[in-house]
Amino acid sequence: MKILVVALGESIHTARWLSQITDQGWDIYLFNSVDCGYIHPEISDIHVIHSFYSSVQNRNKHSKFRGIPLPSNKIALWSRLIMQNIYPQYREKQLELAIKFLQPDLIHTIEFRHSGKLVNAVKKRYKGKFPKWIMTNWGSDLYFFGRLKRFKDEILEILENCDFYSCESKRDEKLSREFGFKGVVLSTFPNSGGLDLELIRKLRKNGKITSKRKIIMLKGYQGEVGRSLVGLRALERCAKYLKGYSVAIYVPKDDVSMAAEIFTQKTGIPTVIIPRGTSHETMLEWHGKARISLGVSMSDGISTSFLEAMAMGSFPIQTWTSTANEWIKNGESAILIPPEDPDIIEKAIKKALTSDDLVNNGAKINWEIVKDRLDAKKLKPKAIEFYNKILN
Numbered sequence: 001m002k003i004l005v006v007a008l009g010e011s012i013h014t015a016r017w018l019s020q021i022t023d024q025g026w027d028i029y030l031f032n033s034v035d036c037g038y039i040h041p042e043i044s045d046i047h048v049i050h051s052f053y054s055s056v057q058n059r060n061k062h063s064k065f066r067g068i069p070l071p072s073n074k075i076a077l078w079s080r081l082i083m084q085n086i087y088p089q090y091r092e093k094q095l096e097l098a099i100k101f102l103q104p105d106l107i108h109t110i111e112f113r114h115s116g117k118l119v120n121a122v123k124k125r126y127k128g129k130f131p132k133w134i135m136t137n138w139g140s141d142l143y144f145f146g147r148l149k150r151f152k153d154e155i156l157e158i159l160e161n162c163d164f165y166s167c168e169s170k171r172d173e174k175l176s177r178e179f180g181f182k183g184v185v186l187s188t189f190p191n192s193g194g195l196d197l198e199l200i201r202k203l204r205k206n207g208k209i210t211s212k213r214k215i216i217m218l219k220g221y222q223g224e225v226g227r228s229l230v231g232l233r234a235l236e237r238c239a240k241y242l243k244g245y246s247v248a249i250y251v252p253k254d255d256v257s258m259a260a261e262i263f264t265q266k267t268g269i270p271t272v273i274i275p276r277g278t279s280h281e282t283m284l285e286w287h288g289k290a291r292i293s294l295g296v297s298m299s300d301g302i303s304t305s306f307l308e309a310m311a312m313g314s315f316p317i318q319t320w321t322s323t324a325n326e327w328i329k330n331g332e333s334a335i336l337i338p339p340e341d342p343d344i345i346e347k348a349i350k351k352a353l354t355s356d357d358l359v360n361n362g363a364k365i366n367w368e369i370v371k372d373r374l375d376a377k378k379l380k381p382k383a384i385e386f387y388n389k390i391l392n
Contacts, residue, residue, distance in 0.1 A: 001391060002027040004102060004131070006095070006119050007110035009039035009048065012280070013138070013304065014110060016192040018043055020376075020383040029102060030063075033115040035091050037076045039063070049098055051091065052079040089121075096122045099131065105391060107131045109162075110191070111138040113145060116158040123161055132390060135159070137167035137301070138191060140225055142175040143321070144299030156180060164390060167191075168302050169323035186389070187382055192304050194376030199281065200311050207288040210313050210363045211356035214245050216349075217286060217293040217314060219305055220252030220273075224298075227319075227339050228256050231296040232263055234345035239267040241353045248286055250274035250305070287312035291359060292352050297321060298339050310334075311370045313363035317348050327373070332358075333365040 001024075007014045009032035022028060022045040029047045032039065037053035044062030054076045055069035070076045083090050095118060099107070109115040116135055123130050135158060145151040159165065159181040166186040167173055173185050207213075216235065222228045228249070235247060249260055249271060260271040274286060283305075287293055293309030293316050300322035309316045310327070316334040318324040328334040335348040352359055 001106070001387065002029075002102060002104045003106050003108060003387065004029045004031060004099065004104040005046075005108045005110065006031045006033050006115045007108075008033055008114060009043065010034070010036060012040055012042065013192040015040040015042040017110065017383070018046060020193050020380045021387070022046060024384060026387075029098070029104070031095055031098060033109075033111070033118050035080055037073065037080070049094070051083065051094060052076040092118060092121050095119070096126060099126070100128075104131050106134060106387065108134040108136065108387075110136045112141040112155055112158060113151065116141075116162075117154060120154075120158045120161055132164070133162045134164040134166060134186070134390065135162035136191060137165070137172045137176070139301040139303075140299035142167075142172050142179065143301075144225060146175065146179060166386070169326055171323050171326070172301070186386055189379055189382055190302055190304075190307065190374070193383065194374050194379035195307070195311055195370070197311075197371065197375050197377070200284065200370070203281075203284055203288050204313060207313065210291055210315060210359040213289055213291040213314075215286070215290040216242070216245055216247045217290040217305075217309065218247055218249045219293075219295040219297075219303075220249040220256045221297060222253055222256050225300070227296040227298060228252065229259055230340055230342055231294050231345060232256070232259055234342040234349055235269075235294075236263055236267055237342065237346040238349045238353065239269060241350055242267070242269050245291075246270040246272055248272045248274055248290070250278070250283065250286070251276045284308055284312055287314045290314040292317055292349065294345075294349070295319065295322070296337070296339055296345065302327065307370075307374060310366040311374065313367065315352050315359040315362050316366075317345070317352060327369060329365065333362040333369070 009030055031049045035051050037050055039048055047064045050067035052068045052070055054073045109119045146155050156179055159179050164184050164186055165176050165181050168190050218231050220228045257273055264271050287309045293314040295303055295306055295318045297319055302323045306316050306318050306324055319339045320336040321339050330336045337345045337348050
């Protein structure tokens with residue numbers, strides 16, 4: 001089988017999805033939908049199609065690069081910028097030529113706004129029979145961006161032109177039909193694959209029970225959908241309950257880091273910044289030290305950090321704009337909150353801080369769900385069948 005995957009190559013989620021299928025003896029090609037000359041270091045055993053890339057930097061020795069090699073990142077970057085100015089559609093043309101040359105059995109686009117848009121532009125002008133096309137929904141693609149005028153028409157057109165659609169929630173499956181998709185909806189399961197439960201068990205064994213932990217995890221995203229500053233404000237209101245605790249904020253931008261510094265000055269509660277690029281295992285260890293894992297956003301799919309918190313026994317407090325409701329029992333194994341109301345978020349945090357039974361029982365419930373629905377050994381065969389089903 002020959003598969004052309006068009007996706008954000010620098011993303012850990014792309015890396016985890018691909019890791020499920022790279023040992024099948026298939027020819028897998030990755031076309032990076034954002035032309036940056038770089039792929040995530042965990043991606044291996046595939047062919048990667050770049051335009052210009054550094055022949056000596058950011059190389060992945062476990063994958064084969066195709067494109068024009070240049071002696072440094074700087075020269076490769078300038079070459080991409082020059083090409084973008086001279087011929088803005090150069091990446092579309094490169095993808096079109098790649099499809100004609102490779103003749104893949106399937107094209108799989110992961111994420112709408114870059115990957116889906118790119119393939120849709122090529123398909124509209126493609127001469128000849130176009131390969132079967134799978135469109136995978138990521139996070140907020142339909143739920144948030146599908147409601148915005150500047151993106152909606154484009155999303156509708158992608159759904160009209162693709163043959164298969166996949167997502168990780170019943171919410172997004174329903175939305176795809178409401179948006180007019182008439183093709184085949186494939187199995188619903190996490191886009192980033194499952195978790196290594198043997199590793200999880202090992203890490204859990206070395207950790208404290210949830211009610212004895214003294215860390216609060218906060219997802220540090222702030223921007224078009226992220227609302228970590230609202231979460232930080234709610235934590236500030238809980239200051240008297242947080243004596244002896246620290247707040248760990250992962251992947252924050254500068255504004256969130258500065259707000260965290262002010263938070264510590266005002267409350268005396270220490271904050272720890274977990275930087276971008278922190279390994280998966282280390283992130284699991286952090287969740288395994290946390291009593292609460294707090295995620296606040298205007299929109300999300302089934303957040304990977306939410307699933308990691310479930311697996312590591314941290315009590316999740318997550319905005320109801322995600323699809324967490326399809327995984328937990330609200331008020332028992334997690335608490336769902338609005339994205340922009342610090343009053344309600346404050347009450348949820350206080351409840352989880354003052355009830356040992358709630359967080360301990362929640363950890364037990366969530367562990368059973370994780371064993372049933374998130375075991376990598378169970379999800380990998382589903383990912384393989386995902387492709388075999390289409391060809392057969």
